[in-house]
Amino acid sequence: MTSEAGKSLPNRAIGLRVRNCESCHGNDLEQLWRQSFTARTRLGQYRFDVNNVICRNCGFVFVSPVFDEADLADYYAGSFSAFAGAAPDYDVAKRLAFLDNVVPRGDLFIEVGANRPTEFHRRLKEIYGKVTTVEINDSVSSDHRSLATIPDAGADVVAHYFVLEHIPQVMKFLKECARMLRDGGMMICEVPDILMYPQDPSALQLYEHTNHFSREALRELAEQVGFVEISVSAEYCSRSFGFAAAFRKSVPHDARVSQATGQYRRNRELFLGGVRNLERSEAEMDHSYKTFQTYQDRGSSVVLWAANDLMARFLGRCSCLDNATIVDSNPEKASVFSPLMVFTPDAAADQIRCAKAIFIFTNFHAADILRQIEGSLGKTFDKGAVHVVDPSSDGSRGFVDRPSLRDGLGETRA
Ligand SMILES: [Zn+2]
Numbered sequence: 001m002t003s004e005a006g007k008s009l010p011n012r013a014i015g016l017r018v019r020n021c022e023s024c025h026g027n028d029l030e031q032l033w034r035q036s037f038t039a040r041t042r043l044g045q046y047r048f049d050v051n052n053v054i055c056r057n058c059g060f061v062f063v064s065p066v067f068d069e070a071d072l073a074d075y076y077a078g079s080f081s082a083f084a085g086a087a088p089d090y091d092v093a094k095r096l097a098f099l100d101n102v103v104p105r106g107d108l109f110i111e112v113g114a115n116r117p118t119e120f121h122r123r124l125k126e127i128y129g130k131v132t133t134v135e136i137n138d139s140v141s142s143d144h145r146s147l148a149t150i151p152d153a154g155a156d157v158v159a160h161y162f163v164l165e166h167i168p169q170v171m172k173f174l175k176e177c178a179r180m181l182r183d184g185g186m187m188i189c190e191v192p193d194i195l196m197y198p199q200d201p202s203a204l205q206l207y208e209h210t211n212h213f214s215r216e217a218l219r220e221l222a223e224q225v226g227f228v229e230i231s232v233s234a235e236y237c238s239r240s241f242g243f244a245a246a247f248r249k250s251v252p253h254d255a256r257v258s259q260a261t262g263q264y265r266r267n268r269e270l271f272l273g274g275v276r277n278l279e280r281s282e283a284e285m286d287h288s289y290k291t292f293q294t295y296q297d298r299g300s301s302v303v304l305w306a307a308n309d310l311m312a313r314f315l316g317r318c319s320c321l322d323n324a325t326i327v328d329s330n331p332e333k334a335s336v337f338s339p340l341m342v343f344t345p346d347a348a349a350d351q352i353r354c355a356k357a358i359f360i361f362t363n364f365h366a367a368d369i370l371r372q373i374e375g376s377l378g379k380t381f382d383k384g385a386v387h388v389v390d391p392s393s394d395g396s397r398g399f400v401d402r403p404s405l406r407d408g409l410g411e412t413r414a
Helices: 069-077 092-102 119-127 170-180 215-225 262-298 309-315 349-354 363-377
Strands: 011-013 029-040 045-055 061-063 106-112 128-134 155-161 181-192 227-233 242-249 302-305 324-327 357-360 386-388
Touching: 029 262, 029 309, 045 069, 045 262, 061 262, 092 119, 092 155, 092 181, 092 227, 092 242, 106 119, 119 128, 128 155, 155 170, 170 181, 170 215, 181 215, 215 227, 215 242, 215 262, 262 302, 262 309, 262 357, 262 386, 302 309, 324 349, 349 363, 357 363, 363 386
Parallel strands: 011 045, 106 128, 106 155, 155 181, 302 324, 302 357, 357 386
Antiparallel strands: 029 045, 045 061, 181 242, 227 242
């Protein structure tokens, strides 16, 4: 399985910077959970030391010390983009329905963190006069590489979907959003919901995340920048583990001097509920690993599909991969686990046909992957030979059990 061609990528640690609570400016922080993870990108390996804390004053949960912005920019510039041609991993119809409810028309729509354009962007162009994208990933084409080059007060809508939880300086980012909007313009935001962590801790586990929002925490931060919350909804969020919120640009107000402790107790319990869930999913991964080991011991060949972070955690446990073939549809990932090789489905066709079992590291795409294998190779795996290794594989996220879109927003404020 190892390859002479595989070359090791440079390895560095993401720098850390002091960070107090951005919401109430407090520094009475309680540590909740920490982890370290080495992430692999197209250009190198980056170690993240993640220390999650909660503000005892206002209950905001965030990473402190926080990642250095310049290091993060390098990391994201080299990160893997959504694979061209892959279906979007979010619900386009829900994004459009939420927009239709809160800002059904406008001249300029700016999306920050757009990644690769999808059906969503094609539809946006039918609704708004001009659609501008900002994306720092070098492998994706976009109109801007940073917010700094976008003029003041020109936008009717500034949208960011699952971006704000990655931002090390939230207030600075929200101020930039306000700066780009015209008076009365609308900011659309989707983030993971701390309320859902006990059921689905994947947002808690992702080492890139620097903020863990409740609806109240997001509203408090946005109001300080001058936004007024118009609507908030989990039902209309394009991913099942988050919530969508719409804010209108208005006038900033000062941070409250002291805040209710209810947020502290509640967010602490939710976050630690997610940590306990994560510990259970670690135990499940141990179980999957033992299953994998029995195939290895028998000399049965297996396919490991989806070269992502979950697989990286899995491979970290493996001492022997003699009968395993790693597959990913994205050819850019060929050497991401160097010196192990990652093959495209075409290149690994023979191994896939002969495999006794398949381990799939994404619940979201598992059904599509099995259909693709059957369609292109005529290969079907017995039900007992398909192992989905993903903490969200209980159906709380992804293609299983999606709530249907109903009329009206979950919770709307005038
Ligand atoms: Zn605080």
